[in-house]
Amino acid sequence: MSGRRTLQDLADAAGLSLAATSYALRGVRGSPATIARVRQIAEDLGYTVDPIARALASGRTGSVGVSGSLRDLWQQDFSVLLTRALRRQGRYATIADADADPAQERLIVEQFAAQRVDGALVSPVDPTADYWRLLGPDVAVVAIGDALTTRPGSGSVLFDNRYGVQTALAHLAGLGHHRVGLLAPALPSTPGRPAQVLAASVAAALGIELVEISAPAATADAVEVAAALLAGDTRPTAVLCLSDSLAFAVYRAARDAGLRLPDDLSVVGYDDHQLAALVDPGLTTMAWDEDAIVEAAISQLAGAVDDVPTFRPELIVRGSTSPPRPTLSAGGLG
Structure with missing residues (x-):
């Protein structure tokens, strides 16, 4: 045939x-x-299965919108895991790149609504935005990482960012770092991301002076921002990056500036992307149980569970962190 x-x-x-x-x-x-x-x-x-024929027969499209900032390496891999899980259920994924931009994310939400997706699995750029309401109550929506505060009834798979930020900064404080940079994959228009908000209070409690700066989600685009953070005599002795993609940008910027990791600068990531163990030195980072997160998100989408699971990351210590190198006082060794 x-x-x-x-x-x-x-x-x-x-x-x-x-x-x-x-x-x-x-x-x-x-x-x-x-x-x-x-x-x-x-x-x-x-x-x-012909999705158009199935939609005409059932009134449903069988498709699920998947949205994230896909220039972030971890988001890329995670989106693949979601689409594979959906495929095993005979469902079709429409993947869209929010590019860490709320304006782009709004267009995606409008697109999902126009396409009449049955559901949406989203890693929101701005979880507090009103545009999430454009997805009607008949659409099953699950937010991954942060809850959609403006759309009641949405499912959520939450990340314990307080624990993650606390653990990462406590690791640096324990090594003796007192001035730490925070590189966050967010735009000035989205300052309300929980991990970024929590970092300031956690750092203050640990006696850390935190230097916060936002950067593009993509590694290549973030190098210039990371270079500015590392310039000058008052540069931080360590940097916490709220994605491994940004941590890799700091690696490049440090190399260009002639800084050695971890002797001159310690770096901590936040994803444990597969490349984290392959770069030199290996990246100290926070690892998430991706398979369990995917399973929880798919179960929420299907309405199989009513609870809101919260996941805690695990600190994976590799070679990118060490105590800061002692500096000589103006009077020398004395």
């Missing part, structure tokens, strides 16, 4: 009626053996 396989082709191969084949393919009716057999035959035939 040539051309696109139809449901009738699948039904003929399985020896079932169209209705029984459709039910088995979707797993809503039939014995486990029949469901498994029909799905195997579908795979052997190369049969795929």
